[in-house]
Amino acid sequence: MEHRTVESDVLIIGGGTAGCYAAIRLGENSGLRVALVDKADIRRSGCLAAGVNALNAYIPEGCQPEDYVRYAMSDAQGIAREDLLLDLACRFNRVTHDMERRGLTILKDSQGRYVSRGWRNLKINGENIKPILASEVRKQKNVQVYEHVNITDFRMDQKVRGAYGFGMTDGVFYEFRAGAILISTGGAAGLYRPNHTGLQSHQLWYPPFNTGAGYCMGILAGAEMTTFEMRFIALRCKDTIAPVGTIAQGIGARQVNAVGEDYEDRYDHTTAGRLWGTVTENREGRGPCYLRTRGISPASEEELYKAYLNMAPVQTLRWIDSGRGPAIQDVEIEGTEPYIVGGHAASGYWVDQGRKTTLDGLFAAGDVAGGSPQKYVTGALAEGEIAAESIQRYLAAASAGKRETGNVPPAVNGEPSYGLDRQAAEKKAEYEKYLQAAAQKENETVYTPYELETAMQAVMDEYAGGIRTDYRYHEAGLRIARHRIEELIGLLPRVKAKDLYDLLAVYEVRERLFVSLVLIHHLQERKETRWRGFQENADYPGIKPEYRRFVNSVMENGRIRMIRRELVPSVPADDEQKAQSGFWSDQPADRTRD
Numbered sequence: 321m322e323h324r325t326v327e328s329d330v331l332i333i334g335g336g337t338a339g340c341y342a343a344i345r346l347g348e349n350s351g352l353r354v355a356l357v358d359k360a361d362i363r364r365s366g367c368l369a370a371g372v373n374a375l376n377a378y379i380p381e382g383c384q385p386e387d388y389v390r391y392a393m394s395d396a397q398g399i400a401r402e403d404l405l406l407d408l409a410c411r412f413n414r415v416t417h418d419m420e421r422r423g424l425t426i427l428k429d430s431q432g433r434y435v436s437r438g439w440r441n442l443k444i445n446g447e448n449i450k451p452i453l454a455s456e457v458r459k460q461k462n463v464q465v466y467e468h469v470n471i472t473d474f475r476m477d478q479k480v481r482g483a484y485g486f487g488m489t490d491g492v493f494y495e496f497r498a499g500a501i502l503i504s505t506g507g508a509a510g511l512y513r514p515n516h517t518g519l520q521s522h523q524l525w526y527p528p529f530n531t532g533a534g535y536c537m538g539i540l541a542g543a544e545m546t547t548f549e550m551r552f553i554a555l556r557c558k559d560t561i562a563p564v565g566t567i568a569q570g571i572g573a574r575q576v577n578a579v580g581e582d583y584e585d586r587y588d589h590t591t592a593g594r595l596w597g598t599v600t601e602n603r604e605g606r607g608p609c610y611l612r613t614r615g616i617s618p619a620s621e622e623e624l625y626k627a628y629l630n631m632a633p634v635q636t637l638r639w640i641d642s643g644r645g646p647a648i649q650d651v652e653i654e655g656t657e658p659y660i661v662g663g664h665a666a667s668g669y670w671v672d673q674g675r676k677t678t679l680d681g682l683f684a685a686g687d688v689a690g691g692s693p694q695k696y697v698t699g700a701l702a703e704g705e706i707a708a709e710s711i712q713r714y715l716a717a718a719s720a721g722k723r724e725t726g727n728v729p730p731a732v733n734g735e736p737s738y739g740l741d742r743q744a745a746e747k748k749a750e751y752e753k754y755l756q757a758a759a760q761k762e763n764e765t766v767y768t769p770y771e772l773e774t775a776m777q778a779v780m781d782e783y784a785g786g787i788r789t790d791y792r793y794h795e796a797g798l799r800i801a802r803h804r805i806e807e808l809i810g811l812l813p814r815v816k817a818k819d820l821y822d823l824l825a826v827y828e829v830r831e832r833l834f835v836s837l838v839l840i841h842h843l844q845e846r847k848e849t850r851w852r853g854f855q856e857n858a859d860y861p862g863i864k865p866e867y868r869r870f871v872n873s874v875m876e877n878g879r880i881r882m883i884r885r886e887l888v889p890s891v892p893a894d895d896e897q898k899a900q901s902g903f904w905s906d907q908p909a910d911r912t913r914d
Contacts, residue, residue, distance in 0.1 A: 321493040328355040331498035336366025338686030338704035339504035340453040345708040347460025354463040359470040363454040371447035373630035376696040385409035392694040401691035402890035410901035411702035438569045479680035484747045493748045500711045506530030507661030507687040508835045513781035525554040525656045531828040532835035534688040544678040546690040546872045547666040549842035551658040558652040562632035577606040596853030610650035621647040666693040674710030683707045757816035766816040769825035779804045794858040802840045
């Protein structure tokens, strides 16, 4: 592999919502040199790749940021960082208005008021939200974008000083060096056997290409991680895995079982509770379950057709193809396989209010930043902005007027030239070894990444609370899962890659395996059932007061050490905090325009 080194002040790993917005803010508000790296094309990567039809976190007139904090804390059964949630809630509105100014279409009524969907949601035409963010990033003269480069590991030297990866199109070994690093990759899908297998295996709720890369890099580097056991399992339209909130909140559809009974009020109204209610109805023989849509008006049906085109067009296509739209037939619902995400649940890095992780030089935002569930799109935007501001302060404090550049050698042809140090050489050799494994003799046992992934998903599904067991798990099964995942990790050096896309798959299965291992430790540590549906421990079915705290972990010398941390309370936002966040002063763009 050719070796190429890129030097910058700030390295952003992951060009999703949080990463792009952080790059925009650093581009507009600092003179720092920024490198943004994504393993795909930032116009269509991450959770917003296919668009979104609502912004689920906005503070409407008559409400305060504290109202959102109370909602998120209640939904999380008390396990969330109030301080982080409040920081986000104070910025929800400003980043919303900022995105509208940049070209996002937010629906309005005849009086120019935002059209809401529930008390905290705004309807949008968001098919182009990611292209808007990508376009704004490219306008920043001090931001250099590196696409189709897969980052696998942090560059460590007492602190995080960069990262290593390889180009998917050029086969180059990349070494990125920076004074501060923001990890803003996605969460983890594909740990468990999905609803559909074979050719339909990527028919998921969460992007199948979000493999827990950022989590894995932090785990291997010794970062403290939090709340992996708060898994997220989406309740979705059966087969298409399209979101149900568009129907439930958009037209007020209720959940009903096979005999037409409305069962919502039998269970708690948390996000996890709505899933658990559906699973229980099916388990007890009253399924399948549906969202009651039969008899809705032609206008409501047309609204649903259009809404799904902004995010899950397969649902609209299915209705049209079958000739049985939602006005004729109720929409069947089901749960997905479990995911590890910090945007809906609270899984991720343990961070301070500036989103600095426990590793010096490393910050986190978006799905990989833990402790603040229900952040959604606007929360990811806000968190990217918070991290960008914190990084500026960090670099300013570190420089004290004489910012170090990492002893950058003189430029050659306008680009820095570096030798290959031992750490970089070892990583480069690791990539090349996987590619060379394909040329081994046939009688030597080697594996494909897809074989390891299939085995991993089968283990997690059966022993760690997947679809097969209605998401329930128990201690004996977790012990089996842990042993088998460790065995699969041990097989990683014997995996072959015939090309760069196979090499990508090798590291994606490595990421999923290490995230699975940490998840199992977290599930073992929380000996209660705090989020019935998301985390249902069959050996400990009730909530225990002594577990009203965070379950964290750190990998040290290859072993995972568990930590319990107390809750982090927050005080109500004062006028100064709201003013600094722009909660009052930054008004919507052209509110009178249609």
